[in-house]
Amino acid sequence: xxxxxxxxxxxxxxxxxxxxxxxxxxxxxxxxxxxxxxxxxxxxxxxxxxxxxxxxxxxxxxxxxxxxxxxxxxxxxxxxxxxxxxxxxxxxxxxxxxxxxxxxxxxxxxxxxxxxxxxxxxxxxxxxxxxxxxxxxxxxxxxxx
Numbered sequence: 039x040x041x042x043x044x045x046x047x048x049x050x051x052x053x054x055x056x057x058x059x060x061x062x063x064x065x066x067x068x069x070x071x072x073x074x075x076x077x078x079x080x081x082x083x084x085x086x087x088x089x090x091x092x093x094x095x096x097x098x099x100x101x102x103x104x105x106x107x108x109x110x111x112x113x114x115x116x117x118x119x120x121x122x123x124x125x126x127x128x129x130x131x132x133x134x135x136x137x138x139x140x141x142x143x144x145x146x147x148x149x150x151x152x153x154x155x156x157x158x159x160x161x162x163x164x165x166x167x168x169x170x171x172x173x174x175x176x177x178x179x180x181x182x183x
Contacts, residue, residue, distance in 0.1 A: 049073050068099045075101035087113060087120050095124055107151040111144060118144040119156035132156035 053073055058066045067086060075084040083102015090096040097110035112118030118141050123130040132138055132155055135145050148156065 046077065049077060064099070068101075071099040072101040075105075085109065085120065087124065095121065104148075104151040104153045108147060108153070111147050115143045115147075117141045118148070130156070 053070055056066045056069060061069075071084050071086050083100060083105030085100040085105040085108070086098040087095050088098050095113055097113050100106045100109045112120045119130045119132050122140075132141075135141075135148055135154055135156065138145065141148075
């Protein structure tokens with residue numbers, strides 16, 4: 039986790055200046071995810087899933103080697119901590135993945151990628167991200183699922 043408040047403030051100011059019209063929405067999201075991975079203590083990295091215009095949860099970006107290796111796996115499999123956080127509209131902590139019976143298809147992929155635990159946040163945790171990139175994006179809504 040970033041321990042220097044000034045460094046965190048500088049990062050947030052830099053992210054706030056990103057222009058999704060100029061850079062493209064995908065590039066802005068990738069920079070936000072990279073900043074989150076750099077600033078957090080998670081060794082697994084950071085991944086971002088959002089609702090697509092079709093109302094389906096989709097992989098958007100990932101930073102950190104283990105997360106990039108798993109990019110899109112949870113969406114493809116329809117299981118995993120990110121999918122559960124979205125469906126339950128609540129944070130999900132996986133505990134020790136090797137001992138967890140849930141996510142039988144996702145678990146071996148995560149373990150092979152070096153991810154031993156998962157902690158995911160529901161979409162509300164990303165409201166500030168949506169405000170940054172929503173200038174031209176269709177509004178995201180849970181009712182679209």
